[in-house]
Amino acid sequence: EAGVTQFPSHSVIEKGQTVTLRCDPISGHDNLYWYRRVMGKEIKFLLHFVKESKQDESGMPNNRFLAERTGGTYSTLKVQPAELEDSGVYFCASSQDPESAYEQYFGPGTRLTVT
């Protein structure tokens, strides 16, 4: 069974440009989460989808970030326009059971570098 996949693995963009990250959860997992780790700091939660609905988006830093999950399958996270402080690693995770946050399976992450 394929795990959580993310694309691209690494993206380098200039400040002001737009970048779209993609996450494909494990098949059948209704819950999808986005996290990020910026510059050696802690890993922070961004948002949580249940199917196509945003269950919790309390961690989204500002309106430059837009997450979507049309059809309840894969998800995209768009950053527009990107700023230097957006550099970091963006992780996606999915789970089948919403009551068991411990069963979140993480993807390899996308390393975003904004120059």
Added chain:
Amino acid sequence: SQQGEEDPQALSIQEGENATMNCSYKTSINNLQWYRQNSGRGLVHLILIRSNEREKHSGRLRVTLDTSKKSSSLLITASRAADTASYFCGDRCEGAQKLVFGQGTRLTINP
């Protein structure tokens, strides 16, 4: 929600030695977990210790929990080069599905 803080932030040891990493948290915990992140790979769940447990073992891993000091430690015995990674402690945020992590410890095992 609690936020773990790992200590040290970076640790470099020789292969075969034991590595100890610590995590402190600010509020109460439900179940403290330790994760590993290898370069280019996602977070891998290592071990979970419940708030009513004091010690837990899994292979070469040993985790302790001291709720009075609000701290946990992860011990990796007989370290191997493949243990080189970043290690994080975390917990599920009260009343929510999200996980809350600390800054992590970067562990380097030298051959």
